[in-house]
Amino acid sequence: xxxxxxxxxxxxxxxxxxxxxxxxxxxxxxxxxxxxxxxxxxxxxxxxxxxxxxxxxxxxxxxxxxxxxxxxxxxxxxxxxxxxxxxxxxxxxxxxxxxxxxxxxxxxxxxxxxxxxxxxxxxxxxxxxxxxxxxxxxxxxxxxxxxxxxxxxxxxxxxxxxxxxxxxxxxxxxxxxxxxxxxxxxxxxxxxxxxxxxxxxxxxxxxxxxxxxxxxxxxxxxxxxxxxxxxxxxxxxxxxxxxxxxxxxxxxxxxxxxxxxxxxxxxxxxxxxxxxxxxxxxxxxxxxxxxxxxxxxxxxxxxxxxxxxxxxxxxxxxxxxxxxxxxxxxxxxxxxxxxxxxxxxxxxxxxxxxxxxxxxxxxxxxxxxxxxxxxxxxxxxxxxxxxxxxxxxxxxxxxxxxx
Amino acid sequence: xxxxxxxxxxxxxxxxxxxxxxxxxxxxxxxxxxxxxxxxxxxxxxxxxxxxxxxxxxxxxxxxxxxxxxxxxxxxxxxxxxxxxxxxxxxxxxxxxxxxxxxxxxxxxxxxxxxxxxxxxxxxxxxxxxxxxxxxxxxxxxxxxxxxxxxxxxxxxxxxxxxxxxxxxxxxxxxxxxxxxxxxxxxxxxxxxxxxxxxxxxxxxxxxxxxxxxxxxxxxxxxxxxxxxxxxxxxxxxxxxxxxxxxxxxxxxxxxxxxxxxxxxxxxxxxxxxxxxxxxxxxxxxxxxxxxxxxxxxxxxxxxxxxxxxxxxxxxxxxxxx
Numbered sequence: 040x041x042x043x044x045x046x047x048x049x050x051x052x053x054x055x056x057x058x059x060x061x062x063x064x065x066x067x068x069x070x071x072x073x074x075x076x077x078x079x080x081x082x083x084x085x086x087x088x089x090x091x092x093x094x095x096x097x098x099x100x101x102x103x104x105x106x107x108x109x110x111x112x113x114x115x116x117x118x119x120x121x122x123x124x125x126x127x128x129x130x131x132x133x134x135x136x137x138x139x140x141x142x143x144x145x146x147x148x149x150x151x152x153x154x155x156x157x158x159x160x161x162x163x164x165x166x167x168x169x170x171x172x173x174x175x176x177x178x179x180x181x182x183x184x185x186x187x188x189x190x191x192x193x194x195x196x197x198x199x200x201x202x203x204x205x206x207x208x209x210x211x212x213x214x215x216x217x218x219x220x221x222x223x224x225x226x227x228x229x230x231x232x233x234x235x236x237x238x239x240x241x242x243x244x245x246x247x248x249x250x251x252x253x254x255x256x257x258x259x260x261x262x263x264x265x266x267x268x269x270x271x272x273x274x275x276x277x278x279x280x281x282x283x284x285x286x287x288x289x290x291x292x293x294x295x296x297x298x299x300x301x302x303x304x305x306x307x308x309x310x311x312x313x314x315x316x317x318x319x320x321x322x323x324x325x326x327x328x329x330x331x332x333x334x335x336x337x338x339x340x341x342x343x344x345x346x347x348x349x350x351x352x353x354x355x356x357x358x359x360x361x362x363x364x365x366x367x368x369x370x371x372x373x374x375x376x377x378x379x380x381x382x383x384x385x386x387x388x389x390x391x392x393x394x395x396x397x398x399x400x401x402x403x404x405x406x407x408x409x410x411x412x413x414x415x416x417x418x419x420x421x422x423x424x425x426x427x428x429x430x431x432x433x434x435x436x437x438x439x440x441x442x
Numbered sequence: 443x444x445x446x447x448x449x450x451x452x453x454x455x456x457x458x459x460x461x462x463x464x465x466x467x468x469x470x471x472x473x474x475x476x477x478x479x480x481x482x483x484x485x486x487x488x489x490x491x492x493x494x495x496x497x498x499x500x501x502x503x504x505x506x507x508x509x510x511x512x513x514x515x516x517x518x519x520x521x522x523x524x525x526x527x528x529x530x531x532x533x534x535x536x537x538x539x540x541x542x543x544x545x546x547x548x549x550x551x552x553x554x555x556x557x558x559x560x561x562x563x564x565x566x567x568x569x570x571x572x573x574x575x576x577x578x579x580x581x582x583x584x585x586x587x588x589x590x591x592x593x594x595x596x597x598x599x600x601x602x603x604x605x606x607x608x609x610x611x612x613x614x615x616x617x618x619x620x621x622x623x624x625x626x627x628x629x630x631x632x633x634x635x636x637x638x639x640x641x642x643x644x645x646x647x648x649x650x651x652x653x654x655x656x657x658x659x660x661x662x663x664x665x666x667x668x669x670x671x672x673x674x675x676x677x678x679x680x681x682x683x684x685x686x687x688x689x690x691x692x693x694x695x696x697x698x699x700x701x702x703x704x705x706x707x708x709x710x711x712x713x714x715x716x717x718x719x720x721x722x723x724x725x726x727x728x729x730x731x732x733x734x735x736x737x738x739x740x741x742x743x744x745x746x747x748x749x750x751x752x753x754x755x756x757x758x759x760x761x762x763x764x
Contacts, residue, residue, distance in 0.1 A: 112727065113727075117685065117686075117687055118588075118589060118590050118592060118683060118685050119590065119681060119683050119685040119687050119688075120687070122592075122681065122682070122683055123487075123681065124727075126483060126681075127481065127483070127484065130481060130483065130608070131481045144588050144589040144590070147589065147592060148590075148592050148593075148683060151592060151593045151682070211587050211588060212587060212588030212589050213588075213589045240580070240588075241588050
């Protein structure tokens with residue numbers, strides 16, 4: 040009896056040993072790379088690290104006995120810093136997967152580096168739909184949302200309620216350009232007109248000259264193709280110019296929960312916005328949000344945080360199934376093969392072009408008197424079913440979708 | 443052209459002192475074995491900035507001209523290399539030469555305007571011109587603004603050396619650095635370098651000796667710009683990206699810091715300064731924006747306690763010319 044036990048133990052040790060050998064560097068390393076100090080620090084930032092940790096803890100802290108570590112860094116919204124960190128992480132520090140990466144310009148750079156090094160890139164923060172379009176990669180999964188989905192949600196809803204002439208205030212980088220392009224297409228397809236646009240620098244402080252141009256354009260709707268601190272600043276300054284009182288309306292094409300919190304309901308009420316996740320949707324999301332807020336200075340999770348949690352969880356599941364992390368393209372192929380299922384996004388799938396498919400939600404920001412307290416900000420206007428929420432596979436121009 | 447002679451001695455600085463030859467050999471040996479211990483891409487980055495600082499030092503250390511716009515040459519060359527290699531499909535050697543040419547032409551334009559003034563006015567003119575270049579790069583379509591030129595192909599040097607290979611890339615960058623370094627070394631140990639130093643010390647007297655300072659200053663400016671371009675262009679190949687950071691005035695400031703920290707007017711100072719600054723940024727990256735505070739503190743300490751810079755002070759203690 041003792042002998043068989045010993046033999047079994049030895050066999051287990053060998054099996055465990057071989058499982059260890061499959062994971063490169065003896066550990067699985069997850070790198071959370073985002074803006075930790077600038078205009079996107081609230082909607083992603085440290086919260087994304089917490090979300091990744093929560094996913095890891097829920098998974099048990101290891102994959103088949105191999106330890107999983109989380110590291111993080113600040114890319115300062117600069118593509119050169121981001122790609123430097125990514126290269127160093129992959130080459131020197133043994134990082135296997137990079138997650139989050141808001142700021143599309145940085146995400147596109149990481150997309151290239153990840154493909155070159157054959158690792159895995161899970162995008163939650165970045166929006167440019169090019170990541171699953173012309174720039175799609177067998178090593179990238181785009182989880183939470185994209186510019187096409189935002190345009191399809193908010194853009195369509197605004198045109199259908201009579202906002203048929205648009206002027207864009209666009210952040211001058213990959214994300215802003217993609218959002219303006221995708222929204223213009225939706226506006227025109229629904230019979231609206233685009234009267235013009237003006238581009239402002241990223242992380243801008245003074246929007247007065249841009250807002251005056253938008254005001255004098257005479258458009259019914261001023262579309263804000265920007266995000267984070269830029270969106271909240273332009274909405275606040277638009278209020279000072281009396282743009283909404285003057286009969287024009289603002290369409291925040293990408294507004295996060297933390298932006299609404301920063302603006303306050305007095306300013307933000309009535310905004311229509313598209314999100315992939317809202318914390319107050321059901322018991323599971325509320326439970327998640329309560330724990331998240333406890334660890335993140337009371338700040339509730341945005342859809343980016345939820346996406347980081349959900350994508351890391353699915354990555355770990357795929358890794359468990361596959362038992363090896365060295366070949367990034369194989370891990371992503373596994374992620375596409377397995378259906379996704381978690382408590383925040385529910386059931387879904389990762390499409391061949393790397394797009395994660397799930398429903399999107401159209402929300403309206405509550406009036407101050409409707410809100411029960413801090414973070415109670417949204418009421419649901421419509422659910423966009425998964426099959427309509429994202430750009431059809433054949434329209435993205437992704438080379439992977441053709442073969 | 444004759445060098446300035448001091449009674450009874452060989453022309454000062456025309457031949458390399460033995461201490462510098464030995465230091466040079468030590469430096470080359472260190473670079474040859476360094477990739478065994480340190481991440482080669484990081485080393486390549488340090489070499490690019492070391493060359494940039496050396497090129498900057500040529501101007502401030504030997505001609506006494508403080509340019510505050512050198513990022514313009516560094517960054518424009520990076521964009522030129524990126525565009526020619528990615529869009530026009532040029533091989534890396536041609537792309538880098540094109541980057542150098544762009545930087546030299548830009549340097550000629552800057553130089554003609556800026557050398558008419560001295561001191562703070564010279565610095566302000568170069569800063570103003572560099573800011574114009576920055577905003578040009580922010581708006582010009584070929585630079586892609588905030589996104590930068592991404593995925594620049596490294597390609598094959600002379601159609602033979604595959605630069606995708608990290609080790610090969612490192613040694614190519616090392617060769618480029620050494621070529622640039624030796625050009626600067628040759629320039630400051632030539633009669634041309636002697637005249638530059640004479641202009642720095644006493645311009646009216648140099649005129650009275652029959653030299654035209656403006657010609658010398660302009661030549662030094664263009665040479666410095668071209669070599670900065672060589673550094674910037676090489677960096678674009680190493681990182682496969684050219685962005686606004688390269689043309690931002692912060693980069694101009696950083697190169698001043700590197701040169702001052704290493705030792706103004708020393709041959710090896712800028713190399714040491716660049717390594718210290720880039721090393722700090724890399725190893726202290728976890729503390730985020732605090733890096734700049736640390737850099738500022740180091741700058742203050744350097745200016746207050748060892749004004750000759752690291753290598754300058756070392757040379758003084760050892761009584762050697764480095």
